[in-house]
Amino acid sequence: MGKVQKKTGKGRLDKYYKLAKEQGYRARSAFKLIQLNKKYSILENARCTIDLCAAPGGWLQVASKYMPPNSIIVGVDLVPIKPIPRVVTFAADITTPQCRNLIRGELKDWKADVVLHDGAPNVGTAWIQDAYSQSELVLMSLKLAVEFLTKGGTFVTKVFRSVDYNNLIWVFNQLFGKVEATKPPSSRNVSAEIFVVCRDFLAPKHIDPKFLDPKHVFKDLASTISSSTPGITAGDAQSNVFHPEKKRRHRDGYADGDYTLFKSIPASQFILGDDPISVLGSGNKISFSTEEEKGWLALSATTDEVKANCEDLKVLGKGDFKTLMKWRLALREEACPICSQLGLDVKAKDTEDATEHVEVVEVVDEEQEISAELERLNAEAAARAKRERRRANELKTRTIQRMQLQMTAPLDIGLEQHDAALGLGQDDVFDLYQARQSQRKDQNAVYTLDADGDDILVESDAEEDENAEEEALDSEEEKERRLAGLEAELDGLYDAYQGRLRERDAKYKVKEARKKNAERDEWGGVKEDSDMEDGDDSGSEDGGWDKVQENKIDDGDSSSGESDESDEESVPTTSKALKRRRPDQEQVSDKKEKRQRVVSTVADAHSNVSTSAAAKLWFSQGIFADVDGLENLSESASSTEETDEEVTESEVEDQDPDSSDDDFETVPLEKDADEDLWDGENGDQDSAVKAHIQKHGLTTAEAVTLAQQLINREKTKTQLINDGFNRYSLNSKEDLPSWFLDDEAKNYKVNIPVTKEAMAALRAKQRALDARPIKKVAEAKARKKFKAAQRLEKAMKKAEGVNATTDMSEREKAQQIEKLMRKGASAGKKAKEVKLVVAKGAHKGVKGRPKGVKGRYTMVDSRMKKEVRAKKRREKATRKRH
Ligand SMILES: C[S@@+](CC[C@H](N)C(=O)[O-])C[C@H]1O[C@@H](n2cnc3c(N)ncnc32)[C@H](O)[C@@H]1O
Numbered sequence: 001m002g003k004v005q006k007k008t009g010k011g012r013l014d015k016y017y018k019l020a021k022e023q024g025y026r027a028r029s030a031f032k033l034i035q036l037n038k039k040y041s042i043l044e045n046a047r048c049t050i051d052l053c054a055a056p057g058g059w060l061q062v063a064s065k066y067m068p069p070n071s072i073i074v075g076v077d078l079v080p081i082k083p084i085p086r087v088v089t090f091a092a093d094i095t096t097p098q099c100r101n102l103i104r105g106e107l108k109d110w111k112a113d114v115v116l117h118d119g120a121p122n123v124g125t126a127w128i129q130d131a132y133s134q135s136e137l138v139l140m141s142l143k144l145a146v147e148f149l150t151k152g153g154t155f156v157t158k159v160f161r162s163v164d165y166n167n168l169i170w171v172f173n174q175l176f177g178k179v180e181a182t183k184p185p186s187s188r189n190v191s192a193e194i195f196v197v198c199r200d201f202l203a204p205k206h207i208d209p210k211f212l213d214p215k216h217v218f219k220d221l222a223s224t225i226s227s228s229t230p231g232i233t234a235g236d237a238q239s240n241v242f243h244p245e246k247k248r249r250h251r252d253g254y255a256d257g258d259y260t261l262f263k264s265i266p267a268s269q270f271i272l273g274d275d276p277i278s279v280l281g282s283g284n285k286i287s288f289s290t291e292e293e294k295g296w297l298a299l300s301a302t303t304d305e306v307k308a309n310c311e312d313l314k315v316l317g318k319g320d321f322k323t324l325m326k327w328r329l330a331l332r333e334e335a336c337p338i339c340s341q342l343g344l345d346v347k348a349k350d351t352e353d354a355t356e357h358v359e360v361v362e363v364v365d366e367e368q369e370i371s372a373e374l375e376r377l378n379a380e381a382a383a384r385a386k387r388e389r390r391r392a393n394e395l396k397t398r399t400i401q402r403m404q405l406q407m408t409a410p411l412d413i414g415l416e417q418h419d420a421a422l423g424l425g426q427d428d429v430f431d432l433y434q435a436r437q438s439q440r441k442d443q444n445a446v447y448t449l450d451a452d453g454d455d456i457l458v459e460s461d462a463e464e465d466e467n468a469e470e471e472a473l474d475s476e477e478e479k480e481r482r483l484a485g486l487e488a489e490l491d492g493l494y495d496a497y498q499g500r501l502r503e504r505d506a507k508y509k510v511k512e513a514r515k516k517n518a519e520r521d522e523w524g525g526v527k528e529d530s531d532m533e534d535g536d537d538s539g540s541e542d543g544g545w546d547k548v549q550e551n552k553i554d555d556g557d558s559s560s561g562e563s564d565e566s567d568e569e570s571v572p573t574t575s576k577a578l579k580r581r582r583p584d585q586e587q588v589s590d591k592k593e594k595r596q597r598v599v600s601t602v603a604d605a606h607s608n609v610s611t612s613a614a615a616k617l618w619f620s621q622g623i624f625a626d627v628d629g630l631e632n633l634s635e636s637a638s639s640t641e642e643t644d645e646e647v648t649e650s651e652v653e654d655q656d657p658d659s660s661d662d663d664f665e666t667v668p669l670e671k672d673a674d675e676d677l678w679d680g681e682n683g684d685q686d687s688a689v690k691a692h693i694q695k696h697g698l699t700t701a702e703a704v705t706l707a708q709q710l711i712n713r714e715k716t717k718t719q720l721i722n723d724g725f726n727r728y729s730l731n732s733k734e735d736l737p738s739w740f741l742d743d744e745a746k747n748y749k750v751n752i753p754v755t756k757e758a759m760a761a762l763r764a765k766q767r768a769l770d771a772r773p774i775k776k777v778a779e780a781k782a783r784k785k786f787k788a789a790q791r792l793e794k795a796m797k798k799a800e801g802v803n804a805t806t807d808m809s810e811r812e813k814a815q816q817i818e819k820l821m822r823k824g825a826s827a828g829k830k831a832k833e834v835k836l837v838v839a840k841g842a843h844k845g846v847k848g849r850p851k852g853v854k855g856r857y858t859m860v861d862s863r864m865k866k867e868v869r870a871k872k873r874r875e876k877a878t879r880k881r882h
Pocket residue numbers: 001002003004026027029030052053054055056057058059060076077078079092093094095118119120121122137
């Protein structure tokens with residue numbers, strides 16, 4: 001097939017397309033013929049068929065399939081058709097005599113029963129053009145059909161619903177007995193095609209050649225476009241330059257006496273004529289030959305553009321024609337003396353068409369402009385609204401997120417209470433700059449940050465307070481205080497956030513539960529010593545708590561100084577800032593500081609903390625005899641386990657006035673196994689690690705790798721110690737916020753390589769752990785074992801009794817003992833087996849023991865099971881209804 005108008009998009013691949021593919025048809029159009037044949041039974045009785053415009057051969061395939069064997073099928077198309085069995089094909093133009101001769105040569109004297117035509121011209125221009133050529137093609141195919149069809153034969157053709165349609169049908173009716181137009185279901189609705197089935201060919205002896213002459217058949221149509229302009233023929237349908245798609249072929253030939261192709265039209269004909277549009281379409285040039293016309297040339301309305309346009313009308317576009325029409329109007333309206341002399345109404349009916357056209361175009365342009373402008377404004381407004389909506393949503397989401405992360409605590413924080421600029425938590429509390437700025441706004445001072453991030457006072461509103469404010473703000477102390485306050489707040493919020501995270505963590509929950517259990521076990525009872533000066537009883541339920549309080553009091557004057565000296569690193573914050581914290585800020589203290597302080601004081605405090613009775617009992621076992629520093633470990637453990645509440649500095653100060661001078665507070669250590677092992681800086685770290693390893697073994701792949709390397713002598717102890725000093729080991733953690741340190745700890749560390757073997761060892765260990773039976777199973781097994789042992793023991797006792805008796809002979813004794821021992825060794829009574837005997841066949845209706853059944857038995861009925869089930873079902877249904 002040549003160029004075929006393609007239906008684009010998914011619609012092209014419709015069900016007939018798929019069917020055609022499935023059934024091996026070359027074109028989906030095959031189904032059109034199948035459906036036509038189904039309706040009119042065209043092919044079944046045909047012995048000779050000619051298919052005009054047959055490529056790629058879909059219709060030929062159908063014809064070959066439905067026509068009787070040995071029938072003749074001839075296909076013609078402009079493009080060659082791939083061979084089809086039983087089909088002869090030619091490549092020829094059906095409008096040419098050559099095609100006719102080829103068919104004649106093939107058919108010889110035969111006549112065709114059916115002539116098919118599904119032609120579509122290969123022009124891809126405007127639809128009206130297509131339709132016209134299609135009609136011509138139809139007439140050409142009809143010409144061939146009437147030549148080759150036998151009397152009573154059928155002609156099937158495709159026509160397009162166009163102005164030519166009725167003319168064609170009229171012609172068909174002259175030549176065929178029955179003419180019917182139909183649109184098979186497979187023909188797309190979007191297509192203007194329609195199939196005309198002309199049956200019962202009349203085969204008149206003489207056919208008027210006009211019936212087959214497009215010039216005559218479509219004559220009426222051509223004449224509908226009349227021309228009142230002298231020298232312009234009806235064939236000048238193309239003269240409407242504003243509708244070039246309605247171009248028609250020049251089928252009337254040249255006007256009488258005018259045989260030239262180039263036409264020069266006098267300007268007066270265009271200006272004064274009734275049909276200026278036709279003039280523009282028919283001529284090549286507008287000439288100014290008369291004096292009058294030359295006079296128009298001199299007018300201002302006749303611009304250079306107009307003159308250039310008049311030179312060659314064939315190259316003009318729509319816009320140029322509009323210019324000429326406007327020029328014509330202008331001449332007629334203002335400059336043309338003839339018009340005024342003639343009293344011509346410039347907006348007269350004769351020019352209405354053109355005038356209207358031009359005006360409409362202008363109005364449309366203006367309207368278009370306005371609507372475009374409107375559209376633009378609307379789009380802008382919509383975009384703006386969308387942007388605002390998005391921004392609001394983002395803000396909302398951020399706020400919610402912060403609330404969820406506990407980063408925003410509206411009205412909980414001193415800053416926010418005073419500062420509306422923070423938008424009740426809408427703004428980021430981590431924005432230090434903003435926080436400071438807003439804080440200062442309260443004090444009517446505006447600040448900015450210098451290059452180093454320090455505050456610089458830019459201006460101050462309230463002059464009265466200016467000096468005082470400046471003093472306060474500029475002072476280092478004030479700055480430090482504020483900074484410390486903010487950081488403390490941040491830390492507090494971060495701790496709360498971590499707390500939340502931990503609460504959600506299942507492992508943490510288990511750990512907490514264990515801790516509680518341990519606490520329960522280790523509870524030291526009600527404090528005996530009740531001579532505490534402090535009246536605060538918040539934690540007094542716990543004996544351990546009280547003891548820690550005592551320790552703190554003791555430490556306040558004695559140990560703090562010592563610790564300070566003995567372990568300077570562990571108490572890094574001897575800063576004045578902490579001392580000067582605001583009361584509300586003091587409640588939130590640095591987690592790290594707390595930890596360090598406790599570590600430094602626990603060692604001194606241990607003498608005051610008594611170990612619980614259970615702990616004493618436990619550690620009194622021989623196994624712990626050689627373990628160094630056990631006391632410290634156990635004591636620190638008990639003290640820290642018991643004191644998991646925070647103690648504020650103020651409380652410590654309350655308890656001991658001397659301690660107010662002290663630079664640090666004693667806070668109970670938050671018990672954390674890992675912290676004990678890896679983070680603690682006390683002397684017990686090694687022993688704690690040892691204990692942990694003894695209890696759990698090596699639990700990390702890194703540790704196993706290192707251990708294996710040591711054992712395999714790949715590394716020496718010295719190398720390992722040296723490896724311990726790396727670029728991270730001397731990093732100071734001083735003054736860094738805990739959230740930062742937590743984050744650093746995750747990523748800022750040496751990557752110890754892990755070997756495959758280490759991983760395999762750990763996995764094997766884990767598998768062994770997993771393979772352990774669960775507690776209940778282990779208990780059941782142990783119970784069983786225990787009972788077996790008991791039985792055996794009992795049997796032994798009995799056997800001894802039997803042996804001791806004098807009433808029995810030795811043989812009898814041996815028999816009895818053997819029986820007893822067998823019984824004792826057996827696994828106890830076995831449930832006796834009950835045999836189920838189905839009451840059917842030989843057992844049906846049997847009373848008493850059925851034949852061949854030994855031991856215990858139960859008779860069962862095969863129906864019983866079903867009936868019981870049915871009964872249950874019924875009961876259930878009745879229950880539901882109630
Ligand atoms: C829709 S296709 C025919 C499809 C065909 N019925 C089938 O089922 O495969 C139209 C065909 O008409 C052919 N055609 C158009 N003008 C022609 C002409 N003047 N002579 C011969 N064939 C022509 C085109 O080459 C094109 O292959």
